[in-house]
Amino acid sequence: MPIKFINVSHIYSPKTPMRFDALKNINLDLDEKKFTALVGKTGSGKSTLINHINGLLHPTEGKVLAFDYVNSSNKKERTKNVKDLRKRIGLVFQFPEYQLFEETVEKDVAFGPRNFGIPQEEAIKQAHEALLQIGLDESFFTRSPFDLSGGEKRKVAIAGILAIHPDVLILDEPTAGLDPKAAEDTMELFKEINKSGVGIIFVTHDMNLVLEYAEEVVVMDEGEVAKQCSPEELFGEDLSKYSLQNPDIYRFALMMKEKGIDLKLDGLNDVNSLAKAIKESKK
Numbered sequence: 001m002p003i004k005f006i007n008v009s010h011i012y013s014p015k016t017p018m019r020f021d022a023l024k025n026i027n028l029d030l031d032e033k034k035f036t037a038l039v040g041k042t043g044s045g046k047s048t049l050i051n052h053i054n055g056l057l058h059p060t061e062g063k064v065l066a067f068d069y070v071n072s073s074n075k076k077e078r079t080k081n082v083k084d085l086r087k088r089i090g091l092v093f094q095f096p097e098y099q100l101f102e103e104t105v106e107k108d109v110a111f112g113p114r115n116f117g118i119p120q121e122e123a124i125k126q127a128h129e130a131l132l133q134i135g136l137d138e139s140f141f142t143r144s145p146f147d148l149s150g151g152e153k154r155k156v157a158i159a160g161i162l163a164i165h166p167d168v169l170i171l172d173e174p175t176a177g178l179d180p181k182a183a184e185d186t187m188e189l190f191k192e193i194n195k196s197g198v199g200i201i202f203v204t205h206d207m208n209l210v211l212e213y214a215e216e217v218v219v220m221d222e223g224e225v226a227k228q229c230s231p232e233e234l235f236g237e238d239l240s241k242y243s244l245q246n247p248d249i250y251r252f253a254l255m256m257k258e259k260g261i262d263l264k265l266d267g268l269n270d271v272n273s274l275a276k277a278i279k280e281s282k283k
C-alpha cells in the first residue's frame with residue numbers, strides 16, 4: 001500500500017474565526033495500481049485530500065505516506081525532496097486548461113519534463129509521445145494552445161502530466177464540463193493508461209463513470225471517509241445521505257422494483273446484466 005493516510009486532519013485558517021476542518025482524522029489506504037474513484041458532495045474534502053498525496057498541502061495532524069515520501073504535520077518528519085514525489089504522482093487540477101501558457105502545444109507539454117531536468121530535445125520527444133497517446137496528432141504540435149477547443153485544451157494539459165511518466169495519475173474532476181462523448185473518450189484513455197500499469201485516482205460527480213470504470217470507490221462526507229468499497233457494493237442503496245445519486249442502471253432497476261418487479265441488484269454493472277436480471281425476475 002504505497003499511499004497511506006494515518007490519522008490525517010487538515011484545518012484551513014486555524015486559530016481564526018474562519019477556521020474550517022476540511023479533513024477529520026482520515027485513515028485510508030489507496031492502491032497505487034488501481035483505478036480508484038473519489039466521490040462526495042461539493043465541499044466534502046476531495047480536493048483537499050488529493051492535494052495531500054503529492055505534498056501540495058501538509059496535514060495539520062497525522063501523516064501521508066506516498067511511496068517513500070513522508071508528508072507529515074511534523075516538519076522534521078517530512079521528506080525534503082518533494083520533486084521526486086511529484087514526478088511519481090502526477091496531479092491534474094480541475095480545469096487544467098486554464099494553466100496552459102506556452103506559445104505552442106508541444107512546448108506546453110514539454111514544460112513538465114523540462115522542469116524535471118530533461119534536456120529540451122528529449123522533453124519535446126516525450127511531449128510528442130504524450131500528445132499522440134492522448135489522441136492529438138502531429139498537426140497539433142506547433143499550434144497555439146489558445147486556438148484549440150475546450151476538450152483539446154484539456155487533453156494538452158493532461159498530456160503535460162503524462163509526459164512526466166508518473167506512476168500514479170490523480171485527476172480532479174477530469175470530465176467536468178466535457179460533453180458526454182468527450183467524457184467517455186477521456187475515461188477510455190485513462191483505462192488504457194491504467195492497463196499499462198499506472199494507477200488512476202479520479203474525482204467525479206458522475207456515478208455512471210464510477211460504475212463503468214472504477215475498481216474501487218472512496219466516498220467522502222464532511223471531511224471523513226464514509227465508505228471504501230467496490231462500486232457494486234456502494235450502489236443500489238439510498239445514497240442521498242451522501243448527496244449522491246445512483247448510476248442510471250441502478251435508478252432504473254430501483255424504479256422497476258418499486259413497481260413490483262423483483263429484480264436482483266447484485267452484480268449489476270451494465271445493460272447486459274440489467275437485461276439478465278429482468279429475464280430472471282420473470283421466471
Ligand SMILES: Nc1ncnc2c1ncn2[C@@H]1O[C@H](COP(=O)(O)OP(=O)(O)O)[C@@H](O)[C@H]1O
Pocket residue numbers: 012013020022040041042043044045046047048049
Ligand atoms: N484555501 C481554503 N481556505 C479555506 N477553506 C477552504 C480552502 N479550500 C477549501 N476550503 C474549504 O474546505 C472544504 C473542502 O473543500 P474541498 O477539499 O475543495 O472540497 P471538494 O473538493 O470535495 O469540493 C470546503 O468547505 C471549502 O470551502
Ligand SMILES: [Mg+2]
Pocket residue numbers: 046047048172
Ligand atoms: Mg474539489
